[in-house]
Amino acid sequence: MRSQSKLSRLGLVALAMVAAVAAFALYFSGRDPFAIDHERRVRRLLAAAGLPLPGTPDLAALDERLAAERLSPGAPMMIRIFKAEFELELWMLRDGRFVRFASYPICRWSGRLGPKLAEGDRQAPEGFYAVDAKALNPHSRWHRSFDIGFPNAFDRAHGRTGTFLMVHGGCGSIGCYAMTDAVIDEVWRLVTAALAKGQARIPVHIFPFRMTGETMERHTDHPWYGFWRDLKTGHDHFEARLLPPRVTVCGGRYRFITAASQRDWTSAIVANCPPGGDAARADGGA
16 A cells, blocks of 8 residues: 555656646747646646645745844735746835745636636636735634635725635635645744734735736736736835835725835725825726
C-alpha cells in the first residue's frame, strides 16, 4: 500500500509537470495569454499531491522573514489580489509606507476575468473591499476563511448580488480565492494580529491582472475594459504613494481620496461624495 501511494503521488507530480509545460507553451503562443484553465489544472494536481505551489514562501520561517524586513505581527496591513497571475500580495506598514512582505500563490479562483455580477454566477469578485473582525471564520469548512465584504457600496449601486465571497484554505472555489490550508494559516496569523492590534479594517484590492500599460493595452477591446481602467486608477493611486487611498462610491462611481491618516484608509467603503479626490468612472462598462 505504501509503494502504491508513493507511485500515485509520483503520477500526480508527473501530470502536474506535463500540464505546466502545456500552460507555459500556451502563455507564449498568444492563443491564451494567461492560460487560466491550464494553470488551474496544474495547481489542483500539485495540491492533490500535497506539494507546495511554486512561489510559496518558507512558511516555517515566518518570524525570521518578518524580522528580516523589520516587521512584526500586528503591523497594519493590506492585501492585493491579481487573478490572472494567481497571486495574493500581503503588504505591511513600515516607516509610514507600505512594503510588500510576501506574495502567495493562489491555488484556485473561479470564473473568468471580470467582476462578479450575481449570486450563483461562480465568479470571483474584482474591486475594492475591506475585511473587519466580523468577517473572520476560524471554523470554516475551508479550514479558515475571511469574507472580503462583497457586495460593497459600488456593487450594490449596480445591482450586483452574492454572499460569502471569501479568501480561504483548500483548493476549491465557487467564487472565492482558495489559498491552501498551509498558506491561509500564515495569512490568517497576520490578518488576525493586525485586527487585534486595532486596525479597524484591512483593505483588499482585487484586480484582473497586473495593471501595467502593456496589459491594459492588450485588453482595450475587452467588454470590461472601462471597468478595469477605473480599477487601475485606484491601483495607481496606491503605487504612487504606497498608502491605500480612502475608497468611496459617488453616483455609482469609485472615488479615491489620498488618505490623511490610518482612519481614512481603513474606513468602510460607503456611498459618499466628498469634495475633491481622484474620481474614477466605474459604471461597469467600456
